[in-house]
Amino acid sequence: MLGELLERRKKERERMVRYLDNLARILREKWGKVSLVLFGSYARGDFNYWSDVDVIIVSEHFRGLEFPRRGAEVCEPIDAICWTPDETTIIINKDSWKQALSQSVVIADDYNLFTNQKGTTNI
Numbered sequence: 001m002l003g004e005l006l007e008r009r010k011k012e013r014e015r016m017v018r019y020l021d022n023l024a025r026i027l028r029e030k031w032g033k034v035s036l037v038l039f040g041s042y043a044r045g046d047f048n049y050w051s052d053v054d055v056i057i058v059s060e061h062f063r064g065l066e067f068p069r070r071g072a073e074v075c076e077p078i079d080a081i082c083w084t085p086d087e088t089t090i091i092i093n094k095d096s097w098k099q100a101l102s103q104s105v106v107i108a109d110d111y112n113l114f115t116n117q118k119g120t121t122n123i
Helices: 003-030 067-073 085-091 093-100
Strands: 033-040 053-058 078-083 104-109
Touching: 003 033, 003 053, 003 104, 053 085, 053 093, 078 085
Parallel strands: 053 078
Antiparallel strands: 033 053, 033 104
C-alpha cells in the first residue's frame, strides 16, 4: 500500500514537471527567453492533495507590468511568482529565498539565474 502511494506521488510529480516543461515552451514562443523553477512541496516531493504548485517565472515580459497583474497571464494549477531578470538577481540572494530554492527543480533557465543555485535540480 505504501509503495503504491509513493509510486502515485512520483508519477504525479513527473506529470507536473512535464506540464511545466510544456508551459516553458509555450512561454518562450510568446515572450522569448524565460526561466522557470519549481520549488516548494512539489519540488521536494512531499506535496499532498491540498498543495499548490509553487513556480517562479522570470521574463523581460514582466517589465513595466504591475506585480499583481503578472501572474494573471499564467494559468492554473500553478501559483506563479513572476519576476524580471533584474528583480530575480536581487531576490534570490536573500536568505529566505536561498532556503526556499534549496530543493528546487529548474525547468528552464534561459537567463542562467538558477543553474548554479545550491540544491537545484535540472531536468
